[in-house]
Amino acid sequence: MFDTSISVNDLLFLAQGAWITILVTAISVFLGTLLGIFFGVLRYQVGPWWAAPITFVLDIFRSIPLLIQLVLVNAFVGIVLRLQISGFTVACGVLTFYTAAYCAEIVRGGIEAVPATTRRAARSLGLNWFQDMRYIVAPLATRVALPSWIGLALGVMKDSALVYVVQVTELLKSTQILITRLQEPLLLLTIGGLFYFVISFPIARLGGYLEKRWSND
Amino acid sequence: MFSYTFQWNQALARLPQMLEGALVTMQVAIMSMVLGILIAIILTGFRLSGNKFLNAVAVTWIEIARNTPALFQIYMAHFGVASFGIHFSPFMSLLIGITFNNAGYLSENFRGALKAIPETQTRSARSLGMPPIMAFRTVVLPQMLRISFLPMTNQMVWAVLMTSLGVTVSMNADLYGVTQDLNALTFRTFELFAIAGVIFYIIVKVINLGARLIAARLFRY
Amino acid sequence: DMLDDIISSGTLRCAITLDFPPMGMRDENNEPAGFDVDYCNDLADALGVTAEIVDTPFPERIPALMSGRVDVGVASTSDTLERAKTVGMSIPYYAFENAVVGNEDAAMESWEDMKGKTIGATAGTYEAIWIEGQIEEWGEGELRPYQTQADVFLALSQGQIDATVSTVEVAEANVNSGNFPGLVIVDKAPMVPDYVALFTMRQEYGLLNYLDLFVNQQVRTGRYAELYAKWIGEGEPADLTIQNVYR
Amino acid sequence: MIEIKDVHKSFATLEVLKGINLTVEKGEVLSVIGGSGSGKSTLLTCINGLEPINSGAILVDGTEVHAKSTDLNKLRRKIGIVFQQFNAFPHLTVLDNVTLAPRKVLGMGKKQAEEIAVQQLENVGLGDKINVYPGRLSGGQQQRMAIARALAMSPEYMLFDEVTSALDPQLVGEVLDTLKMLADDGMTMICVTHEMAFARDVSDRVAFFHQGVMAEIAPSDEFFRAPKHPETQKFLSNIRE
Amino acid sequence: MIEIKDVHKSFATLEVLKGINLTVEKGEVLSVIGGSGSGKSTLLTCINGLEPINSGAILVDGTEVHAKSTDLNKLRRKIGIVFQQFNAFPHLTVLDNVTLAPRKVLGMGKKQAEEIAVQQLENVGLGDKINVYPGRLSGGQQQRMAIARALAMSPEYMLFDEVTSALDPQLVGEVLDTLKMLADDGMTMICVTHEMAFARDVSDRVAFFHQGVMAEIAPSDEFFRAPKHPETQKFLSNIRE
Numbered sequence A: 001m002f003d004t005s006i007s008v009n010d011l012l013f014l015a016q017g018a019w020i021t022i023l024v025t026a027i028s029v030f031l032g033t034l035l036g037i038f039f040g041v042l043r044y045q046v047g048p049w050w051a052a053p054i055t056f057v058l059d060i061f062r063s064i065p066l067l068i069q070l071v072l073v074n075a076f077v078g079i080v081l082r083l084q085i086s087g088f089t090v091a092c093g094v095l096t097f098y099t100a101a102y103c104a105e106i107v108r109g110g111i112e113a114v115p116a117t118t119r120r121a122a123r124s125l126g127l128n129w130f131q132d133m134r135y136i137v138a139p140l141a142t143r144v145a146l147p148s149w150i151g152l153a154l155g156v157m158k159d160s161a162l163v164y165v166v167q168v169t170e171l172l173k174s175t176q177i178l179i180t181r182l183q184e185p186l187l188l189l190t191i192g193g194l195f196y197f198v199i200s201f202p203i204a205r206l207g208g209y210l211e212k213r214w215s216n217d
Numbered sequence B: 001m002f003s004y005t006f007q008w009n010q011a012l013a014r015l016p017q018m019l020e021g022a023l024v025t026m027q028v029a030i031m032s033m034v035l036g037i038l039i040a041i042i043l044t045g046f047r048l049s050g051n052k053f054l055n056a057v058a059v060t061w062i063e064i065a066r067n068t069p070a071l072f073q074i075y076m077a078h079f080g081v082a083s084f085g086i087h088f089s090p091f092m093s094l095l096i097g098i099t100f101n102n103a104g105y106l107s108e109n110f111r112g113a114l115k116a117i118p119e120t121q122t123r124s125a126r127s128l129g130m131p132p133i134m135a136f137r138t139v140v141l142p143q144m145l146r147i148s149f150l151p152m153t154n155q156m157v158w159a160v161l162m163t164s165l166g167v168t169v170s171m172n173a174d175l176y177g178v179t180q181d182l183n184a185l186t187f188r189t190f191e192l193f194a195i196a197g198v199i200f201y202i203i204v205k206v207i208n209l210g211a212r213l214i215a216a217r218l219f220r221y
Numbered sequence C: 001d002m003l004d005d006i007i008s009s010g011t012l013r014c015a016i017t018l019d020f021p022p023m024g025m026r027d028e029n030n031e032p033a034g035f036d037v038d039y040c041n042d043l044a045d046a047l048g049v050t051a052e053i054v055d056t057p058f059p060e061r062i063p064a065l066m067s068g069r070v071d072v073g074v075a076s077t078s079d080t081l082e083r084a085k086t087v088g089m090s091i092p093y094y095a096f097e098n099a100v101v102g103n104e105d106a107a108m109e110s111w112e113d114m115k116g117k118t119i120g121a122t123a124g125t126y127e128a129i130w131i132e133g134q135i136e137e138w139g140e141g142e143l144r145p146y147q148t149q150a151d152v153f154l155a156l157s158q159g160q161i162d163a164t165v166s167t168v169e170v171a172e173a174n175v176n177s178g179n180f181p182g183l184v185i186v187d188k189a190p191m192v193p194d195y196v197a198l199f200t201m202r203q204e205y206g207l208l209n210y211l212d213l214f215v216n217q218q219v220r221t222g223r224y225a226e227l228y229a230k231w232i233g234e235g236e237p238a239d240l241t242i243q244n245v246y247r
Numbered sequence D, E: 001m002i003e004i005k006d007v008h009k010s011f012a013t014l015e016v017l018k019g020i021n022l023t024v025e026k027g028e029v030l031s032v033i034g035g036s037g038s039g040k041s042t043l044l045t046c047i048n049g050l051e052p053i054n055s056g057a058i059l060v061d062g063t064e065v066h067a068k069s070t071d072l073n074k075l076r077r078k079i080g081i082v083f084q085q086f087n088a089f090p091h092l093t094v095l096d097n098v099t100l101a102p103r104k105v106l107g108m109g110k111k112q113a114e115e116i117a118v119q120q121l122e123n124v125g126l127g128d129k130i131n132v133y134p135g136r137l138s139g140g141q142q143q144r145m146a147i148a149r150a151l152a153m154s155p156e157y158m159l160f161d162e163v164t165s166a167l168d169p170q171l172v173g174e175v176l177d178t179l180k181m182l183a184d185d186g187m188t189m190i191c192v193t194h195e196m197a198f199a200r201d202v203s204d205r206v207a208f209f210h211q212g213v214m215a216e217i218a219p220s221d222e223f224f225r226a227p228k229h230p231e232t233q234k235f236l237s238n239i240r241e
């Protein structure tokens, strides 16, 4: 149908880029979520005043462009600290905190959405703080937070397109490499976009589905 | 502790240039928001119109905007559409890319906000003898904008952050572009980008603060 | 020092820009290839280690070295004095002539027709800096600094820009590739030949010394000419010897 | 006069009104009671044309509501309606809530609209809340504001759909008093309600809806003294007064 | 025995309890009535230590609730409490709602906990709803489930905070019947309520709260027959029975 010189090899090359994208995303989202839960619970528990320093630091990750975060951290660990850290590690590190910054807010929102009376009922039954968190708050907050969390995970995946600045060849960079050689920008960009779409869309739909399902019961 | 010598003076000397870039960044962000909101309202209308074709147009737009990287969208606005012989300047490409992204996300927000407005509101308005458009404009729209105000503020912040992606379409007048050019000249990477980061941070804080002031003025209920 | 570190680690990490054919590019298996790639491999062989090619866009070359991501830059890097303040340069290992490449529709006769046109270049390169200076002198025209050489030629063939300045080798390779319809080489650019050097951390004298000697050996042994023939083809490579002193 | 003639109405496959016949005379107060889902709200929204009907006809002062030629926006000016909840426009002050329709729909001047609004708000006891936003009002005050808002259009008929059932028990009384005042003034009203005391004391007739059918209608004292339909009896006995 | 001795309690600058003295004997049923904001709910949450107090003391079987040394989680096992709304854990089935605390707090085995739970659920008439989620229950059923859940911990005291006031009128009866059954079984109970008939018929004594003060307390027949405090009289006359 198309007159194209894109070979199976090239598609595999793209798939490899997609794999890097998924890997970077998975690592960052996993670690970032753990950190985010920690910070989110901490923030909720100690109140806005005591949490102010954490809030401030996390806020930075949400207030300056990811591109600058990557360049800065890369320059800092490399040029200033002179540590031999791979670009992949820097990318995952920055994206982890980037995820954590947003995740902490989502977690806090989720906890706050659990009605105080429900928690009072739990504590009144003799459940201690931890049991209340584990058996009542966590499951209920998850329902509230999951849709936003999925949105966040997808956001991180899309934003991971920027890790090319620390020499990580992810999906979009792979696409650009092929464009360099094959000079079929429109077709290649469409294929690259399709890759993103194929990863992102089903997960987004799953989020929508869960949201619907849980809002019913 | 560091073997590296910071040379802040050299970087700070470039501050005026960077502030000029920040102005361009703000310009792009604001324009992309204004256009984005207008288009988002139209797209929302398409989705609620019941017309299959219009709905498909809106859904396609929204899903692409939400499911592909902004960088991709901006790149596409420059190199992708050029394959059809349509050329946009770097400024326009960036503006179009961000606007496309804004419109997609905002439209989804508007739809959610509309759902949150009880149907009785429209019914009350219609019962008072208002035609549909008047009921929408005087009763539904103001409430929708209020519910969407926080998401709109967030989108504005993202629009500012997204301007940094303009370098891929050879945009070098915005804050990030200016910083990168200066970096090519002086290689004070850390210092220059740290300053750019601070400027971005301040811009974002000002937006958040401004939004809060506006909200306090507009939404006194 | 770094020379010892490289030898004992067993790998040499080279920053190479892979969208700069024929110096750095990817073959049909998307593997790195080109003059610079071979040059890096030769260097690794000389050191007795294996080479690792780190694909590095032009604007990122020096940051990549500074941040310890690579050991040596083999990336057609012009040896400007400005850069030498930050990194250490070897003696030149190659020299480019620059050419003005235009889009047919822009109908240019000589390099001076670039005046007032929209000119693209790769951000942070020797050419970009030169063009910026010219535009300032002319007082009209526009520079569009793209992130990669490929984007520049893409934009040029799409007609988004009217012209670019690039090395003769790259210009010819791109024009002859047939990938970019509508490109023509207009003229030589009146620039001082663009000598490019290997670079590494500026305080690593041991390694810099080694690099100087290595470059000279490449010339002496004819490997330089051999690589030229392989990647650039007919013609004469630029003379990198010093008459009666250094062969 | 509101005439409802053999009205049938379905949502998709669900038949909600199964042939309703009913006439409400000028000046009459009719209460409608019945179980949840029996079609009471639906009937009200059909009367002012918010919902289409499947067959039959509804005539208000001789105008057929669902006729193509009827200007519904004009017709609705003479039929005020207040719903169970979310009546207030939260983004407008109490005064703006009330003046909105007179100004935009009737094209009234600002001053005149405000005079009328203040008058109506004072009638319902909200003279001192004119410049607050509805969010600051209690539920009962919001409902009274909604009544004032409807009255500002000088309607000839008022429809009330369980206007007290979303309210705290303490607040019910104030709203019912407002309705009573309206009834005493001679307004033609159809009130869907769960308040039996109100139905008995204020209305001229009471209708009982059961699964889309008007099972019984009778003058109010007769209705409560001697309900005829077995479902009516069951319904009334279930409600502890 | 619950002893409340001169308890003061403030939220920030707002004094909500202004020196409450009250003793509830084992087996006694006390109803607490009073206007909104008079501090009734606050008192209940102080009794099981959910809220700290500013001064005074609350003793449950001689243990001071707010003493540092008191193990609150342990104390709470013998004080069941049911709130006005949002009692159910929506993510757990009815059975899991009831077995959660016995299993996690008392460390009971799954089988034993379920036996007790089924027993309690049958007592409150929910024997057939064991495996549904609370979202599928009516408000009245949810409240009865909450009662069963509290009872599954075998508490010695039960506190009820307006457990019927968020319910539709039809559903109030079933919950009150459950409370009555409990009272008949000899449970010690403090019921904050708006249901005067219940207060009169079921409780031994009735207390009236007014603006953070216990204005009056008396045996229930006396309380309703001859209220002494003027505020009590006003309150009672305002409630239409």
Ligand SMILES: Nc1ncnc2c1ncn2[C@@H]1O[C@H](COP(=O)(O)OP(=O)(O)OP(=O)(O)O)[C@@H](O)[C@H]1O
Residues within 6 Å of the ligand: D011, D014, D016, D034, D035, D036, D037, D038, D039, D040, D041, D042, D043
């Ligand atoms: N827009 C709608 N779409 C589909 N079904 C509807 C719609 N509105 C109402 N129904 C259904 O029509 C039936 C009658 O509804 P209606 O609101 O008229 O009852 P009601 O008598 O007012 O009950 P309630 O006392 O609960 O207000 C119900 O089964 C309801 O679910």
Ligand SMILES: Nc1ncnc2c1ncn2[C@@H]1O[C@H](COP(=O)(O)OP(=O)(O)OP(=O)(O)O)[C@@H](O)[C@H]1O
Residues within 6 Å of the ligand: E011, E014, E016, E034, E035, E036, E037, E038, E039, E040, E041, E042, E043
């Ligand atoms: N957590 C809290 N923070 C601040 N103020 C509170 C809090 N809880 C209750 N109050 C205030 O304390 C006062 C007493 O509240 P309480 O809930 O005890 O009243 P109540 O008698 O139970 O009223 P109701 O009948 O409305 O439930 C009220 O003015 C209330 O606003």
Ligand SMILES: [Mg+2]
Residues within 6 Å of the ligand: D040, D041, D042, D161, D162
């Ligand atoms: Mg209804």
Ligand SMILES: [Mg+2]
Residues within 6 Å of the ligand: E040, E041, E042, E161, E162
């Ligand atoms: Mg209370």
